[in-house]
Amino acid sequence: MTEHYIPDDLPAKIQHYIGGELVDSLSGKTFDVLDPVTNQVYVTAAAGQREDVDRAVEAARHAFETGPWPGMVPRERARVLNRIADAVEAQDARLAEMETFDTGLPITQALGQARRAAENFRFFADLIVAQADDLYKVPGRQVNYVNRKPVGVAGLITPWNTPFMLESWKLAPALASGCTVVLKPAEFTPLSASLWAGIFREAGLPDGVFNLVNGYGEEAGDALVRHPDVPLISFTGETTTGQVIYRNCATHLKGMSMELGGKSPAVVFADADLDAAIDSTLFGVFSLNGERCTAGSRILVERAVYDEFCQRYAARARNIVVGDPHDPKTEVGALVHPEHYEKVMRYVELGKQEGRLLAGGGRPEGLEHGNYVAPTVFADVPADARIFQEEIFGPVVAITPFDTDEQALTLANGVKYGLAAYIWTTDLARAHTFAQRVEAGMVWLNSHNVRDLRTPFGGVKASGLGHEGGYRSIDFYTDQQAVHITLGDVHTARFGAGPGDGERPST
Numbered sequence: 001m002t003e004h005y006i007p008d009d010l011p012a013k014i015q016h017y018i019g020g021e022l023v024d025s026l027s028g029k030t031f032d033v034l035d036p037v038t039n040q041v042y043v044t045a046a047a048g049q050r051e052d053v054d055r056a057v058e059a060a061r062h063a064f065e066t067g068p069w070p071g072m073v074p075r076e077r078a079r080v081l082n083r084i085a086d087a088v089e090a091q092d093a094r095l096a097e098m099e100t101f102d103t104g105l106p107i108t109q110a111l112g113q114a115r116r117a118a119e120n121f122r123f124f125a126d127l128i129v130a131q132a133d134d135l136y137k138v139p140g141r142q143v144n145y146v147n148r149k150p151v152g153v154a155g156l157i158t159p160w161n162t163p164f165m166l167e168s169w170k171l172a173p174a175l176a177s178g179c180t181v182v183l184k185p186a187e188f189t190p191l192s193a194s195l196w197a198g199i200f201r202e203a204g205l206p207d208g209v210f211n212l213v214n215g216y217g218e219e220a221g222d223a224l225v226r227h228p229d230v231p232l233i234s235f236t237g238e239t240t241t242g243q244v245i246y247r248n249c250a251t252h253l254k255g256m257s258m259e260l261g262g263k264s265p266a267v268v269f270a271d272a273d274l275d276a277a278i279d280s281t282l283f284g285v286f287s288l289n290g291e292r293c294t295a296g297s298r299i300l301v302e303r304a305v306y307d308e309f310c311q312r313y314a315a316r317a318r319n320i321v322v323g324d325p326h327d328p329k330t331e332v333g334a335l336v337h338p339e340h341y342e343k344v345m346r347y348v349e350l351g352k353q354e355g356r357l358l359a360g361g362g363r364p365e366g367l368e369h370g371n372y373v374a375p376t377v378f379a380d381v382p383a384d385a386r387i388f389q390e391e392i393f394g395p396v397v398a399i400t401p402f403d404t405d406e407q408a409l410t411l412a413n414g415v416k417y418g419l420a421a422y423i424w425t426t427d428l429a430r431a432h433t434f435a436q437r438v439e440a441g442m443v444w445l446n447s448h449n450v451r452d453l454r455t456p457f458g459g460v461k462a463s464g465l466g467h468e469g470g471y472r473s474i475d476f477y478t479d480q481q482a483v484h485i486t487l488g489d490v491h492t493a494r495f496g497a498g499p500g501d502g503e504r505p506s507t
Helices: 050-068 072-092 092-103 107-130 163-176 194-202 217-226 241-254 276-291 301-316 338-354 405-413 428-437 471-477
Strands: 017-019 021-023 030-035 041-046 135-138 142-150 151-158 182-185 211-212 234-237 257-258 265-268 299-300 357-358 375-379 396-402 421-426 442-445 478-486
Touching: 017 050, 017 194, 041 276, 050 151, 050 182, 050 211, 050 217, 072 092, 072 107, 072 163, 072 194, 092 107, 092 194, 092 375, 107 163, 107 471, 142 338, 151 217, 151 241, 163 182, 163 194, 163 234, 163 471, 182 217, 182 241, 194 211, 194 357, 217 241, 234 241, 234 471, 241 257, 241 301, 265 405, 276 301, 276 421, 299 301, 299 405, 301 357, 301 396, 338 375, 396 405, 421 428, 428 442, 471 478
Parallel strands: 151 182, 151 234, 182 211, 234 257, 265 299, 265 421, 299 396, 375 396, 421 442
Antiparallel strands: 017 021, 017 211, 030 041, 135 142, 142 478, 357 375
């Protein structure tokens, strides 16, 4: 194992960013942030309370009501977004180092996420300029058009897995639409979020347009959700937290977009390209340390190829390189936090009673400290097993056989989640038929999770509410106002007119 890398430019403390200034919590409260490899405290962060959220919302509201940002023409906002993308690309290596240190993600994967963050800003810079609003004409009588207006202050609550990229996923469309924002990043991983302030300032984003409040979900996050001057909330995270947010948004009838948990199936039919399916399903559950909502963590394999698949899959899983996240050879790093590590390990122990252990099952040899879990493979997992039904969010996979297409569909749909599904078959009719019947917001045929940013992202059932991505993100952050213009005579029933009032003269 290589010596653990610690970036040399770590901040002395992590503060809020409100109205263009770095500030501490009014209460002076802080919380500790841990390095996932050592579980040692490396920095303290300001712990936002209700009064800090109030300050941030007031700054965002003031910038929305009196500042230039909402009224800028799309091209002007796009120029700022492109400068943000330039800044992210220029420091992608540093961003990846910070993200790796803070999250435990392998450095090569963190670098890809940093570059994806830049692409998110570029994509929405292009989209907002190309946006075409609807126009409807009744020749000679009426013209009707749709006017888009930014909603106002957007509350953004982001998770700890790939935090910098997922923050960009919300920040880019919100800012492109002309909203001002208050971001509440995950308390486990505040480091990379703290870099946005400098990036935005250098790009020329006006003060108050972007505000950041660190803290716990039940304190800072809850205050943001309940704030009467925040008309919409975009949340990515765990399903039970999403249910709490849903209830608390109801008081003010806030707009909501929630991307929640997943337990996505990868369905491998006997006619599939088995080499490609094994490559993809390994990557789909073990990349990003398995801490990904779209992980194909249930692999359903047709009986005719089941034994071969299990043998080859487990052999590959045993060869996955687990190690220090900063080592370029590392394929699975350290889980984000000891609390999450303990949760995943409880599922690993449970799985030993519910399935047949083929690989992993504990801490990797030679890694006695830190949040390391060996890539773990369970076979013969029944549909009612907890490791089949519940989201583990770690490098753990359950493999289950099936005999018929109908049985495969029943297994695929037999959980409360419905985020993604992956289907492996060379039969085109089967592929498209199965895709239409599977309960998932997104389906990939003969592929792992390769996103087209123009398409909707979101799930069904317990995996989410609403969709973002492409124009759907712009829809979420804007109000659509229909404007009707009359060109000819309007024939209106004349309520209250007496017999002697005559006819209204023509125009």
